[in-house]
Amino acid sequence: MTSPVVEVSHLRKTYPGARGGAATKTAVADVSFQVARGEIFGILGPNGAGKTTTVECVAGLRHADGGTVRVLGTDPQADPSSVREHVGVQLQEAALHDKITVAEALHVFGSFYTQRADSAELLDLLDLTAHRDQQFGKLSGGQKQRLSIALALVGKPQVAILDELTTGLDPAARRATWDLVERVRDSGVTVLLVTHFMEEAERLCDRLVVIDGGRVVAEGTPSALIEGLDGDRGVLLRFADDGARRRAAELLTALADRDDDVSAAVTVGDEIEVTGTRKVLFAIVQALSAADLVPDDVRTVERTLEDVFVQVTGREYRPDENEEVAA
Known part of the structure; x- marks a missing residue:
């Protein structure tokens, strides 16, 4: 059996409480999953569920308080620089200087890696060739998101982490971005997709976990999770x-x-x-x-992953009810 590309086992991460207080905030209580090579694997849940913290631990950007993480067999906590050579990351609310052009951004980010993708091929893959000399501040929301994906891929990663990729996009731009994510997967990159959009997860993910309150509450393919619902x-x-x-x-x-x-x-x-x-x-x-x-x-009457969430948690799905904890 082929080894998983990403393995997360009983991950736990807490943050200090408010200044002067002793209480801590548990962002991730107990999260486990495995990602196979070549799939789009989703981490789905409302804001504040622990999704971003989880993938930041996977990328070696945060240190976990408990559990284990392996990416391509390497511990990102112990050797983050090695993992970052093979993992491309697009994080929430990432922004560039308004004056930097698309081509300049690719050149700068590419300089961080020992191997880099061909810029022309990357621009073509993400429909950015016509905008290579355009400044970041003049790009549309969808173009900025496509550039964000390009920057995550410029180091020729084996794994791409895409966090809340389509937040803020209109429906047409969102669906166009979904097509691009599938093209990225088809190019040989394993995709770890963080989202709170149910439709996005159903459309894109081969498998997924649903996280709530820092714990995995459901896991499987979207169709199997929906088909397994109880009730009429x-x-x-x-x-x-x-x-x-x-x-x-x-x-x-x-x-x-x-x-x-x-x-x-x-x-x-x-x-x-x-x-x-x-x-x-x-x-x-x-x-x-x-x-x-x-x-x-x-x-x-269509049943969705939202119905799965309601069944496994016993409460209504409110995707924006909390904000993710920041350190």
């Missing part, structure tokens, strides 16, 4: 004809009383929401077909 499935039916909708509602309400796969049927506006087991859609189709009732639209 939902189906929404829409009928253009009022008479057909009333007959369907009566039929499905009666079906809920006699079919174990159907829990309830409730009319909300011009839609009927039917809930039940994994077989609820099959039961609905059979019943409507037998009654010669054809809906104009049928949609399953």
